[in-house]
Amino acid sequence: AQTVTQSQPEMSVQEAETVTLSCTYDTSESNYYLFWYKQPPSRQMILVIRQEAYKQQNATENRFSVNFQKAAKSFSLKISDSQLGDTAMYFCAFTPGNYQLIWGAGTKLIIKP
Amino acid sequence: DAMVIQNPRYQVTQFGKPVTLSCSQTLNHNVMYWYQQKSSQAPKLLFHYYDKDFNNEADTPDNFQSRRPNTSFCFLDIRSPGLGDAAMYLCATSPKGGGGSYEQYFGPGTRLTVT
Numbered sequence: 001a002q003t004v005t006q007s008q009p010e011m012s013v014q015e016a017e018t019v020t021l022s023c024t025y026d027t028s029e030s031n032y033y034l035f036w037y038k039q040p041p042s043r044q045m046i047l048v049i050r051q052e053a054y055k056q057q058n059a060t061e062n063r064f065s066v067n068f069q070k071a072a073k074s075f076s077l078k079i080s081d082s083q084l085g086d087t088a089m090y091f092c093a094f095t096p097g098n099y100q101l102i103w104g105a106g107t108k109l110i111i112k113p
Numbered sequence: 114d115a116m117v118i119q120n121p122r123y124q125v126t127q128f129g130k131p132v133t134l135s136c137s138q139t140l141n142h143n144v145m146y147w148y149q150q151k152s153s154q155a156p157k158l159l160f161h162y163y164d165k166d167f168n169n170e171a172d173t174p175d176n177f178q179s180r181r182p183n184t185s186f187c188f189l190d191i192r193s194p195g196l197g198d199a200a201m202y203l204c205a206t207s208p209k210g211g212g213g214s215y216e217q218y219f220g221p222g223t224r225l226t227v228t
Contacts, residue, residue, distance in 0.1 A: 034217050045156075045166065045203065045219040089153055095215045099144055099163065099207065103155035 001080030002012050002027045004094050013082055014112050020054045020067075025093075029053075030098045034075045039068035039106075040088040048090070051075065064112070087111045114130045116140070117220035119204050125226045126194050134189040134223045136204030143209035145187045146217065147179060150201040162187065164209075189223075 004025045013019045025034070036048040051059045051068050058066050063080045079086055092104040117138045126132040136145065143164050148156035159168045162181045176198070178190040191198055201224050205217040 022186055035216065044221045045205075047218075049218055050214050093153055097215055099161060099215065100158060101215075101217060106153060106155055108153065 002029075002094065002096065002102050003070065004092055004102050006090075006092050006107050008107045009067060009105070010108040010110070012110040012112060015082060015084060017082055018078060018084055019109065021078070021079075021090050021092075022111065023075045023104055024095045025073050025075065025092075025102075027073070027094065029096040032083050032094060034066075035093045035095075035101070036064070036066070036075075037091045038076045038086075038088045038089040039091065040085075043077065043088075045091075080112045084111050084113060116203055117206055117218055118224050119202075119220040121223060122221060123224050124209070125228060127228055128192075128195065129193045132191050132194055132225065134191075134202050136187045136189070136220055137185050138204075138206045138218075138220075140208070140218060141184065142206035142218070143179060143184070145199055146175075146203075146205040146207075146208045147187070147189050148203040148205065150222070153184070156203055159189070160219055193195070194225070194227045196227050199225055201225075 032053045034051045038048045039045045049059050049061045049064050058068050065078045067076045089105045089106045093101045095101050120135050146161040147159045150156045158170050159173045176192050181187045184202045201222045204220040207217045
């Protein structure tokens with residue numbers, strides 16, 4: 001069975017600090033796609049970053065970057081210079097490319113002023 | 114801007130009274146999804162459409178139905194809502210062929226309250 005595990009239910013850091021959210025997954029597929037989605041309180045789910053498994057280079061989007069370790073089946077998200085607006089639930093998700101996402105349980109991230 | 118729109122944003126219904134939630138999209142995506150999300154849990158897929166082909170998840174209760182009259186619109190019908198159906202309902206879309214990444218684009222959600 002394909003699964004996604006986020007081992008940190010909640011994290012809290014000071015504004016401007018760097019924080020890393022963990023995600024591991026299990027699959028027998030060789031090609032697949034990984035995502036981090038952000039869902040601020042009472043607001044819309046939005047895509048933060050995506051990674052194609054066949055790409056060795058780690059994806060980066062401004063202050064957000066990933067550490068993709070294919071052999072270890074690990075896909076962590078690093079947020080640099082954290083801002084108050086980064087407070088949200090963060091979901092790691094996986095798809096083997098069949099239109100369905102397999103979701104982790106989520107990590108609640110709180111950025112403190 | 115192209116987007117996914119959900120109406121209403123908040124819906125209150127009575128126990129057992131049918132309710133319909135709507136979703137529209139201006140992205141011209143072929144695939145549309147309905148998710149149920151409870152209190153900061155991960156979204157749970159109810160069903161999805163690939164064009165007009167309907168795909169129901171095995172554990173989606175029969176109480177939940179869906180219609181997609183055209184590419185742009187999709188409806189979620191809850192025939193006899195129970196207290197356990199109170200949740201956020203998310204609509205999402207993705208392009209045909211995955212658009213190269215199978216990313217899903219989400220609407221703002223409809224929060225359903227059952228009294």
